[in-house]
Amino acid sequence: MSQFAEPTETVEANRYELTALDRCDACGAQAYIRVQVATGELLFCAHHGRKHQEKLSTIAQSWHDESARLHESD
Incomplete structure (x- = not known):
């Protein structure tokens, strides 16, 4: 069973929760995805x-x- 929400639903529910200060744990680019696991977040x-x-x-x-x-325009 999947526990994942559709991206558009998540974005609307928590509009701009992540900021430019949130960085990717893998490469340091701006983070757009937050994954909660038992030991913390990624x-x-x-x-x-x-x-x-x-x-x-x-x-x-x-x-x-x-x-x-x-994909949004300003």
């Missing part, structure tokens, strides 16, 4: 979030995805 850019999503889905308690913001 932050990822959109690229690394997608790359690790399948593996993390087995241990993730929640998945907050704001990557849809990358």
Whole structure:
């Protein structure tokens, strides 16, 4: 059973919760994905979030995805 919300639903519910100060744990780019696991949280850019999503889905308690913001225009 998946515990993940659809990205658009998550973005609307928690609009701009992640900021430019939140950085990807893998590469240091701006984080758009927050994954809550039993030992804490992981932050990822959109690229690394997608790359690790399948593996993390087995241990993730929640998945907050704001990557849809990358396609918004100002």
